[in-house]
Amino acid sequence: MSKFHEIFLEIESAILNQTYKSGELLPSENELTKKYNVSRETIRKALTLLLENGYIQKKQGKGSIVLDVKRFNFPISGLTSYKELQDSQSIGSQTILIENRIASIPKHIAEFLKVSEATQVHTVIRARKLNDEVVILDKDYLLTSVIEELPDEEAENSLYHYIEHKLGLKIGYARKEFTVEPVTEEDRSLMSLHGDHHVVVTRSDVHLEDTRLFQYTESRHRLDKFRFVDFARRRGPQAY
Structure with missing residues (x-):
């Protein structure tokens, strides 16, 4: 560096x-x-x-x-793991690994990604706890054709650190989608919602530098805890 x-x-x-x-x-x-x-x-x-x-x-x-920079900002642009955000913004939180298993990719995700429903993925569900409350639910689906093994301790720590530093793969880019959606029964059972009826949902399909798709991720956020930000700087008038 x-x-x-x-x-x-x-x-x-x-x-x-x-x-x-x-x-x-x-x-x-x-x-x-x-x-x-x-x-x-x-x-x-x-x-x-x-x-x-x-x-x-x-x-x-x-x-x-x-400038005024608040903690718990989630950048719209860029590819940053939760662990990296946690470290850089001093977020004192705990990650709880709820599920880590191999299964066929869910049908709606297969359709979204345009892959076969027989595609095998590591299904990883993690709860992010802040001040004894679960405020984020992360659901990741990693293709076993690219990520063959995923130990629990790596899933609980940082997926991107494991992929880049231990598997030696280079993460390239992602397409992101941001929506506000009604809470699900799963949200109610796993998150501390205090009666909220909606959550902020980010979805991404993530590719390696060589363009291979390897991950689909869905992150569900409690409304009051985090804001999503980008920083734009005008480069000057353009001639047309």
Whole structure:
């Protein structure tokens, strides 16, 4: 990992943990250069990453102002596992593995993915508990033709860490869908809903870098706990 990316991650963590609070100025480029013992160019590259990811806004004559970044934000763009979000945003939660078994893919998912109903998948259901309440229900279906084995301890920890670091596969891209839907009986039995009648549902079909489909995931979120965000920066007017 490059030095400027390491510095970006450290400052990102400090912003998410509110060491640097919204509206405050980051240390100057000179101060950061001395702190990390690197060149000013390296610091500028790290600050550019922070700018492009929506953590700071540069203001002439003042420096880098920290933007309002709340915890428990789920990015619309990008492919990030729950474990990575948990670590980066200091989410003190617990993962409960409810189910991990091999079965035929459910019919409605087979139709959605345009695959055979005989396709075998690892069916993984996990509950995410925050403050002793289950606020997310994650349901993953991983093709056994790509992911041959999936131990319980890996399913309970991080699927993406297992796939990338232990199986050596490269995750490439996903198509995502966001909806608000009525709760199901399964939601009521497994989640702490406090009478809510709807949940936010994200669905993704995920592909490896070589374009192979390997996962379908459905994540069901309690309405009041999380928000889904993206950060957009205008690049300037385009000529047509």
